[in-house]
Amino acid sequence: MNTYARFPLTLTRGEGSRVWDDKGNGYLDFISGIAVNTLGHAHPKLVAVVAAQAATMLHCSNLFHIPSQQQLATQLATLSGLERAFFCNSGAEANEGAIKLARKYFFDQGSKRRTIITASQSFHGRTLATLTATGQDKVKVGFDPLPSGFDYVPYHDIEALKQAINKDTAAIMLEPIQGEGGVHQADPSYLQAVRQLCNEHGLLLILDEVQTGIGRCGTMFAFQQASITPDILTLAKGLGGGVPVGAMLAREEVAVSFGPGTHGSTFGGNPLSCSAALTVLDEIKQNQLLENVQNRSKQLRAGLTNLAKRFSVMGEVRGAGLLLGVPLKMEAASVVAAARDAGLLILLAGPNVLRLLPPLNVSEAEIDEALQKLAIAMEKQV
Ligand SMILES: *Cc1c(COP(=O)(O)O)cnc(C)c1O
Numbered sequence: 001m002n003t004y005a006r007f008p009l010t011l012t013r014g015e016g017s018r019v020w021d022d023k024g025n026g027y028l029d030f031i032s033g034i035a036v037n038t039l040g041h042a043h044p045k046l047v048a049v050v051a052a053q054a055a056t057m058l059h060c061s062n063l064f065h066i067p068s069q070q071q072l073a074t075q076l077a078t079l080s081g082l083e084r085a086f087f088c089n090s091g092a093e094a095n096e097g098a099i100k101l102a103r104k105y106f107f108d109q110g111s112k113r114r115t116i117i118t119a120s121q122s123f124h125g126r127t128l129a130t131l132t133a134t135g136q137d138k139v140k141v142g143f144d145p146l147p148s149g150f151d152y153v154p155y156h157d158i159e160a161l162k163q164a165i166n167k168d169t170a171a172i173m174l175e176p177i178q179g180e181g182g183v184h185q186a187d188p189s190y191l192q193a194v195r196q197l198c199n200e201h202g203l204l205l206i207l208d209e210v211q212t213g214i215g216r217c218g219t220m221f222a223f224q225q226a227s228i229t230p231d232i233l234t235l236a237k238g239l240g241g242g243v244p245v246g247a248m249l250a251r252e253e254v255a256v257s258f259g260p261g262t263h264g265s266t267f268g269g270n271p272l273s274c275s276a277a278l279t280v281l282d283e284i285k286q287n288q289l290l291e292n293v294q295n296r297s298k299q300l301r302a303g304l305t306n307l308a309k310r311f312s313v314m315g316e317v318r319g320a321g322l323l324l325g326v327p328l329k330m331e332a333a334s335v336v337a338a339a340r341d342a343g344l345l346i347l348l349a350g351p352n353v354l355r356l357l358p359p360l361n362v363s364e365a366e367i368d369e370a371l372q373k374l375a376i377a378m379e380k381q382v
Contacts, residue, residue: 014041084255087269092125183325
């Protein structure tokens, strides 16, 4: 179906931070399949693990114990501080699980609290519940009746949040950086204040790290930069390095509300996706990719800030790690197109913001090359 406004480009092959189209033209890929290809394309280790797993067992269903799923759960629990994991196939599915778990947690306590507060300009997915959670009207038009139980507040406004909490409130659900909504970052102090509010009112804090998680922001999870821990955490995009896998993690006390039969997923956490995710986590650790993200982020930020001195339509760089946004005083689509002509793939975040999402193992030389290509694209705009 015609659900996507696609770029006029057919990609057929990739290697590291580069992709090639069907005519043989090469591009630096600073989209990474929308923050998915954590290790770049055709990463030799990931390729070998996926091929070996395919030759052993792709899928067996959650009727059985799956060792790689148990290992992945243990690793994510250690990394996040949240003891329990549920595996699924996408960000929307992870968020659906989080919404269901929050409601069930209060139901089990005999409480009537059900409402989840989310932020305007947020993005949480395209299923009926997650598009309702999403604080953007454009994704909702024509899909009513929508599920009830969501309230909205401006992002990064602690007073508005305080006022929105009432006797029906069960949880607050936020992205540490709004990716789709324009690369808007919450200060650590805001996230700390939200955590504090949740503690005071007995609410669950759900963080949607579908885009920001798995090293993208320079720490394994973005929430670690605010020194807080959510009650529920959702992951997907970068977790499998290109193999579809999502996860919903929760504190033990919350997770017990999901007993046998309460929730499920046929494909979720199958041997293929879990072996891919384990490889991604292993590679991040073995090759110090968090450090690389931090260093390449500094370099890319500095380069973009320099470009903004040359091109006055470019505003101040936003975001963290290798999830960076540049607001423009013009339509971003024409810059994205010109960058593509110059051999650089970048993305939009709303109509006026450029979004750059290179793989976590991008090299220093590739960042320099991308900046040169972006400069060529910007020159065409004036
Ligand atoms: C992409 C995204 C989603 C939706 O993920 P899908 O895998 O497309 O369902 C949810 N939340 C955030 C923050 C995202 O960036």
